[in-house]
Amino acid sequence: MSIFEYNGSALVAMVGKNCFAIASDRRLGVQLQTIATDFQRIFKIHDKLFLGLSGLGSDAQTLHQRLVFRHKLYQLREERDMKPETFASLVSAMLYEKRFGPYFVQPVIAGLGEDDKPFICTMDSIGAKELAKDFVVAGTASESLYGACESMFKPDMDHEELFETISQALVSSIDRDCLSGWGGHVYIVTPTEVTERILKGRMD
Amino acid sequence: MECVFGMVGKGFALVVADSSAVNSILVHKSNEDKIMVLDSHKLMGASGEAGDRAQFTEYVQKNVALYQYRNNIPLTTKAAANFMRGELATALRKNPYMVNIVLAGYDKETGPSLYFIDYIATLHKVDKAAFGYGSYFALSMMDRHYHPDMTVDEAIKLADQCIEEIRSRLVVAPQNFIIKIVDQDGAREHSWRRTTKD
Numbered sequence: 001m002s003i004f005e006y007n008g009s010a011l012v013a014m015v016g017k018n019c020f021a022i023a024s025d026r027r028l029g030v031q032l033q034t035i036a037t038d039f040q041r042i043f044k045i046h047d048k049l050f051l052g053l054s055g056l057g058s059d060a061q062t063l064h065q066r067l068v069f070r071h072k073l074y075q076l077r078e079e080r081d082m083k084p085e086t087f088a089s090l091v092s093a094m095l096y097e098k099r100f101g102p103y104f105v106q107p108v109i110a111g112l113g114e115d116d117k118p119f120i121c122t123m124d125s126i127g128a129k130e131l132a133k134d135f136v137v138a139g140t141a142s143e144s145l146y147g148a149c150e151s152m153f154k155p156d157m158d159h160e161e162l163f164e165t166i167s168q169a170l171v172s173s174i175d176r177d178c179l180s181g182w183g184g185h186v187y188i189v190t191p192t193e194v195t196e197r198i199l200k201g202r203m204d
Numbered sequence: 205m206e207c208v209f210g211m212v213g214k215g216f217a218l219v220v221a222d223s224s225a226v227n228s229i230l231v232h233k234s235n236e237d238k239i240m241v242l243d244s245h246k247l248m249g250a251s252g253e254a255g256d257r258a259q260f261t262e263y264v265q266k267n268v269a270l271y272q273y274r275n276n277i278p279l280t281t282k283a284a285a286n287f288m289r290g291e292l293a294t295a296l297r298k299n300p301y302m303v304n305i306v307l308a309g310y311d312k313e314t315g316p317s318l319y320f321i322d323y324i325a326t327l328h329k330v331d332k333a334a335f336g337y338g339s340y341f342a343l344s345m346m347d348r349h350y351h352p353d354m355t356v357d358e359a360i361k362l363a364d365q366c367i368e369e370i371r372s373r374l375v376v377a378p379q380n381f382i383i384k385i386v387d388q389d390g391a392r393e394h395s396w397r398r399t400t401k402d
């Protein structure tokens with residue numbers, strides 16, 4: 001089994017009209033055994049920037065701690081929050097630093113940039129950025145997620161429709177993946193508020 | 205076939221570990237204490253490579269004590285768990301400690317807590333945790349019978365059921381088990397479950 005599939009994960013982010021959504025599954029496993037059903041994969045960096053980390057849980061936790069540290073330093077120096085594009089470049093640089101001994105994670109970055117324009121991107125474990133205008137996926141269920149998102153996505157959805165779409169895409173994909181599941185965690189971010197919802201899916 | 209498991213009850217946390225020290229087919233001793241008392245209100249049940257287990261648990265215990273001497277205040281369970289995770293993560297890509305840990309602690313402000321830390325330094329706060337081949341039986345048993353806010357008697361009864369299951373269903377089941385408990389009065393040994401005397 002690949003090291004990326006050791007803990008199991010599913011992550012998806014989608015762009016809507018002046019909003020974005022980022023969602024993950026909740027399973028923490030050790031290969032075939034499930035350890036916990038409330039594992040957090042999406043982290044808030046600041047009110048308009050969220051980071052999802054799929055792949056090896058340990059490296060996701062290490063990278064999250066390092067990134068929070070870097071962002072706090074940035075906030076102290078620049079006296080403002082980091083833009084999503086800048087943060088994505090930071091993550092990419094940090095991952096490439098470990099080019100020959102990488103972190104086994106695949107990050108998904110979603111944020112509201114200048115003028116609250118939604119920004120999403122993903123990258124591989126050594127920091128190759130993939131910017132997308134519609135959706136990005138990561139994790140063991142990524143192939144299913146690509147299919148589900150491609151068929152369900154429409155541009156310029158409002159936040160309620162976006163929530164429905166991303167939830168359906170996530171749940172249907174993780175139902176087909178044995179290593180991810182046990183519900184979903186969805187964040188819908190608009191310029192004015194952040195809504196966090198827990199989904200109940202097939203609890204297996 | 206080492207086994208460590210633990211659970212959180214009402215105002216306490218329990219850790220159970222087997223007590224066999226094995227080398228290939230030989231059982232060196234069957235009264236090895238694998239649950240280290242880190243400080244007055246923390247228990248650290250560890251399983252894995254014997255040398256790494258002894259070294260790492262002692263290292264953590266001494267550093268937890270050092271923090272208390274330096275700062276005049278004990279570490280919280282969460283802080284101790286994160287310290288352990290940090291050490292395991294740093295060592296992971298150099299000289300990994302092959303040790304899986306169940307950390308149980310009692311804090312005055314937050315009550316009892318249990319942390320799952322595996323050898324790859326994955327940290328998660330849980331209500332019930334188990335490591336080793338025995339975990340397949342212990343976790344299933346706890347999934348069925350565990351409920352939040354159990355009393356000490358109920359938790360000991362559940363631990364006994366898990367031990368019974370491990371004894372009867374695991375091909376090379378450990379002979380003896382040690383049970384330790386931590387609550388507001390501190391961390392202490394609760395009892396042994398013996399099949400052989402050492």
